[in-house]
Amino acid sequence: NAGVMQNPRHLVRRRGQEARLRCSPMKGHSHVYWYRQLPEEGLKFMVYLQKENIIDESGMPKERFSAEFPKEGPSILRIQQVVRGDSAAYFCASSRGLTNEQYFGPGTRLTVT
Amino acid sequence: TQLLEQSPQFLSIQEGENLTVYCNSSSVFSSLQWYRQEPGEGPVLLVTVVTGGEVKKLKRLTFQFGDARKDSSLHITAAQPGDTGLYLCAGASAAGNKLTFGGGTRVLVKP
Numbered sequence: 001n002a003g004v005m006q007n008p009r010h011l012v013r014r015r016g017q018e019a020r021l022r023c024s025p026m027k028g029h030s031h032v033y034w035y036r037q038l039p040e041e042g043l044k045f046m047v048y049l050q051k052e053n054i055i056d057e058s059g060m061p062k063e064r065f066s067a068e069f070p071k072e073g074p075s076i077l078r079i080q081q082v083v084r085g086d087s088a089a090y091f092c093a094s095s096r097g098l099t100n101e102q103y104f105g106p107g108t109r110l111t112v113t
Numbered sequence: 114t115q116l117l118e119q120s121p122q123f124l125s126i127q128e129g130e131n132l133t134v135y136c137n138s139s140s141v142f143s144s145l146q147w148y149r150q151e152p153g154e155g156p157v158l159l160v161t162v163v164t165g166g167e168v169k170k171l172k173r174l175t176f177q178f179g180d181a182r183k184d185s186s187l188h189i190t191a192a193q194p195g196d197t198g199l200y201l202c203a204g205a206s207a208a209g210n211k212l213t214f215g216g217g218t219r220v221l222v223k224p
Contacts, residue, residue: 004155006155031210033210033211033212035212035214041216042201042214042215042216042217043156043201043203043212043214044214045211045212045213048210048211055210056208056210056211058211059211091155091156093212098208098209098210101146101158101161102146102158102212103158104148104155104156104157104158105155106153106154106155107153107154107155109153
């Protein structure tokens, strides 16, 4: 049973470009969460989604960041017009239900040059 | 805002010694999860504790959840170099939809 998959594992973007991060949850999991780990900081919650719905985006920056989890395909975290401060590791987690344990993917390391 | 404080931030011990990592908060969590993270990888779930006072054992690792569900500890007996890593505690909100992570404890077990 494959775990949570994220791609790409590493992404380099110049300032002003767009970054798209993909996450495929574990089989049977319909809840997806995105977290960000800035250098030398802990993991911070960004957004929680179920299929076709954003349930809680209280941790997401108001501008340039968006997330979706379409009916078909992976969840996408999109960052427009990236800045150096967006450089971080972005982790996706999934769970079977709302109160079930969250399992994390290997992360996407975004570097903005 | 719920906060989780982990202590110590860094722990270096010799193989065979015991260690304890603490996770404290002023807030109550519906459950608390412990993860271990290797460099360049995502956190790997070790255990979930739900009931106040609960104790769970995973081989040489013992996890305890405080009676008031505000704090937790991880104790490793006879540590081995393979136990080296970043240990993270994370509290689940009442709604269960987000985890609040502690800052982590970096453990180094020297052979």
